[in-house]
Amino acid sequence: MNEQTVRFVHAKFKQYYKHKRTRLKLPADLWMREWGFIFFDRYYSSKTVMRRHKAFNSGIELQNYIQDNAPAHAFHSAAIYKFPAAPMGKKEWLGADLIFDLDADHVVTEAELARCSYEDLLAVVKRETLKLIDFLLDDFGFQEEDLEVAFSGSRGYHIHITKDTVRQLGSRERREIIDYITATGLEMDTFLRATGEGDLRLIAEGWGKRLLDGMVQFMHELAELEEEEAIRKIRNTTGSGSSSSMDRRQIREVIRIAKDQTVMERIESGQIPRFSRLPAVWKGIARLVTETVRVESADRPDEPVTSDIKRLIRLPTSLHGKSSLEVKPLRVDAIPDFEPLEDAVVFGDADVKVRAIRNSNVKLKGERYELEEGEIASLPEYAALYFLCRGAAEIEIKT
Numbered sequence: 001m002n003e004q005t006v007r008f009v010h011a012k013f014k015q016y017y018k019h020k021r022t023r024l025k026l027p028a029d030l031w032m033r034e035w036g037f038i039f040f041d042r043y044y045s046s047k048t049v050m051r052r053h054k055a056f057n058s059g060i061e062l063q064n065y066i067q068d069n070a071p072a073h074a075f076h077s078a079a080i081y082k083f084p085a086a087p088m089g090k091k092e093w094l095g096a097d098l099i100f101d102l103d104a105d106h107v108v109t110e111a112e113l114a115r116c117s118y119e120d121l122l123a124v125v126k127r128e129t130l131k132l133i134d135f136l137l138d139d140f141g142f143q144e145e146d147l148e149v150a151f152s153g154s155r156g157y158h159i160h161i162t163k164d165t166v167r168q169l170g171s172r173e174r175r176e177i178i179d180y181i182t183a184t185g186l187e188m189d190t191f192l193r194a195t196g197e198g199d200l201r202l203i204a205e206g207w208g209k210r211l212l213d214g215m216v217q218f219m220h221e222l223a224e225l226e227e228e229e230a231i232r233k234i235r236n237t238t239g240s241g242s243s244s245s246m247d248r249r250q251i252r253e254v255i256r257i258a259k260d261q262t263v264m265e266r267i268e269s270g271q272i273p274r275f276s277r278l279p280a281v282w283k284g285i286a287r288l289v290t291e292t293v294r295v296e297s298a299d300r301p302d303e304p305v306t307s308d309i310k311r312l313i314r315l316p317t318s319l320h321g322k323s324s325l326e327v328k329p330l331r332v333d334a335i336p337d338f339e340p341l342e343d344a345v346v347f348g349d350a351d352v353k354v355r356a357i358r359n360s361n362v363k364l365k366g367e368r369y370e371l372e373e374g375e376i377a378s379l380p381e382y383a384a385l386y387f388l389c390r391g392a393a394e395i396e397i398k399t
Contacts, residue, residue, distance in 0.1 A: 356371035
């Protein structure tokens with residue numbers, strides 16, 4: 001980013017913060033938090049320099065600082081400290097919010113990341129965020145009002161839980177939460193209990209309920225298929241080439257159970273009659289359900305965010321310096337209808353002339369904008385700022 005472009009973007013961020021100053025969403029206990037900033041300084045954007053170990057005594061002091069400096073990125077600690085401005089070893093940790101960070105590169109593979117459009121990635125991450133929220137509400141007993149959700153301003157969502165009951169959790173307990181949500185090391189036998197009649201009962205809570213619902217749905221789908229199609233479905237689910245695969249007699253037994261209304265009613269209530277002697281199909285269905293329902297986490301890259309009790313996280317209502325989009329706070333019930341490339345756009349429509357330095361495209365506020373390397377284009381301010389922040393364009397210098 002050349003000097004004129006940095007000055008232009010910084011000036012626009014400064015305008016935003018001057019207008020927004022009294023409406024910045026400030027975290028609870030802000031005076032006990034460490035703050036960090038990346039500025040539009042001489043290092044930007046060739047090198048990322050985080051200015052951290054800052055502390056503020058009041059919201060007014062913080063708002064004045066952000067308005068005066070208009071940072072490219074603004075962060076605060078998930079932790080609260082006795083001495084937040086001290087060096088890390090002397091801060092005296094008092095607790096930390098429980099933080100979840102879902103980003104596009106957390107939930108799709110590297111190959112998929114290259115193929116997907118920005119809009120597609122955001123749709124995938126929103127779906128995974130809603131799945132994570134379901135886990136937090138249904139399995140962990142949080143209420144919607146306990147969750148503070150924000151679009152990250154780039155490719156994901158952050159969830160903050162600030163309740164006192166989570167603040168003392170250590171890194172190990174926080175990793176266990178991620179393990180549960182992503183079904184890491186989950187053993188299906190954990191949810192089965194023997195009954196006096198020799199059958200098994202599935203504990204229909206948490207993952208147990210998801211597995212039961214998945215089993216019932218799978219069996220109902222089998223009941224609607226012709227036999228050969230049902231056989232193929234079972235083999236695809238259980239892995240026909242594995243050592244645990246089923247012979248044709250066992251497969252027909254599963255189909256018979258699926259079509260038996262009386263037996264299916266028992267399964268729907270959590271009883272697993274005779275099915276306990278067909279472990280391959282049970283394990284296959286369980287695997288299918290966990291892959292469908294669990295929150296995706298390729299190589300679990302979001303675990304460090306959740307388990308790190310001293311992590312810095314973006315300030316909601318701040319701007320993301322690599323997109324110009326707002327780190328947008330959201331109510332849980334507003335997430336399904338939230339459109340980040342419309343609702344997190346904060347700049348206006350004034351024409352800005354830019355020169356493209358690489359091919360790039362984006363859909364903002366319902367319009368598709370495309371740049372080709374070397375092209376000089378007049379764009380609405382919000383689209384120009386997006387390309388400038390992404391490093392895809394520079395301000396066209398007037399001669």
